[in-house]
Amino acid sequence: MPRPFDRPDAFARSEPRMGLVRAGGCAATGAAMSTADAEAQGANARAIAFILAGVFFISINDMLIKLLSGDYPLHQMVFVRSAIGICVSLVILRYEGGLAMLRTATPGLHLVRALLIVMANMTFFAALAVMPLGAATALFFVAPLFITLLAIPVLGEKVGRHRMTAILIGLLGVAVMMAPGVDWGGIARWSLLLPVAAALCYAGMQVLTRKLGAQSAASAMAVYIQTTFILVSLAFFLVAGDGRFSEGLESDSLVFLLRAWVWPPLADWWKFGLLGLLAGGVGYALSQAYRIGNAATVASYEYTGLPIAILWGWVIFGEVPSLPMLAGTALIAGAGLYVFARERARARPLAASRPQRRS
Template structure:
């Protein structure tokens, strides 16, 4: 017997407010991760924030209908979606430990362009020449930020590629989110994600929690992934608490935004993430993007916005929720 689809009432204003709240929480989450990346391993941060976040998420489950909404007939799909989110987070935050916040964020914003490309083989979507041209220009922005004309850069191009890989796995995740969101509450999806994060981070701890694989490693991203666990002290405890609260807010707010409003209306508001990243990078670390980063960012964001505008001009609803949502 097939699970009946749930009709979700449209509420554009609420959807926009939820996406703005989610993006603000994401920007704060990125700041906290980067701030803590010099002294703690990523899998420890993931475990602590998810253990805290799942408590808040379970409270939201109670508000949305009780623990019964956690039952699902598609556990395999939710597991696959969760693993995609884990990979997306690990690759993005590994890069964030090394490169400026604004640069990592700009490269990640190639996600909606990847969704456009993936919609062709996975959803049978037809993409016209104008949208394909926009995708090409956007990927040109990625190449520009990779600086292929330079024989060497301050960080390896592999590190610069990690946010792009994160965007790819996120795009695949969003394809599944749109389908699963018709039968699953936003709070339930947040709980599934938090649970998978906890299991994966404990697996990292069992294998590498003593830090033995980080000995002698000079790459900052690899150190961030494999460093030994250290119990948080002083103000760091509050930062970890903030990570947990943000994790719950992000998972719920973005899932709720795309359940309540048309993706074509909500998605452009996610681009507030880049100016927020630039602001935090300047305020906290004194980072000012180089001209090539500004240019590449403009190409990526301009292309993504064109895709959404083109969809709306043709009175078509984009089939997927487009951009961020790093839980």
């Protein structure tokens, strides 16, 4: 019995069928690609929702801390918000997989990262005691530029002239805001460096994360961070909780760091409670955003925090931004957004795939 292809017309008859198989395969592949694209778009949309929620929570958190900075020490507020925040994080952790999610192969890395975040928070919050909310927030947003710079020696990344130009423009924005002729209402010039130091600590944490490649669930990372906040604030209390180191100090930032603990009146309890809830919400929302979304895309939405901070400063504290502040803010924000746009276009974001913003 002849085999099918022994007949001269057999291949001709079979070709259309083979064509249909190939066409069907392409259709199936196209459908799979469409599904994958749709899933990626859906994940990015959810990530953007998380980042917007997280940025809004941060803005309220910063506003509340500035509001309370004249009456309470920073380490007391950090302790209360973190004690409540870790409870919120543990509840979320319970639904994400339980305490087993806390196990990690890189505990030392998480400790260093957490300490850098704590330092970023402490220096930024100390700035809030003396600076306009919008100005402090704008100066903190040089962090993406620092991340790009630190990635050169630490990660061996190549940064082209476009991003390097953007970095210089962003730093020019910092210089415009800190120029000698700018009126800061008697604020000590060194205080203006506090949010910049916070940005540098944050950037160091990001680059360290990229270098060592830590991966954890969003809720687990929030628990690590809140635990570190609690331990550091307790250390501050044991050393300076009686306020003896704040006596005779003229700097409001240092007094804010070292003031004695005060039992809050009933009218302020809700503010401390809200700080704690926000701490848990911020830690989870930002970690989740970067976990499921494209890092460069998600990070660009953090800049929505700038107009919100300026708005809170105007509405709550009567802070009217000066022209140099607005110009510097525009330069910093524009440079940061350009860096993210370049990284997205190159599909090689320098920022960590799962950063942990101030929380």
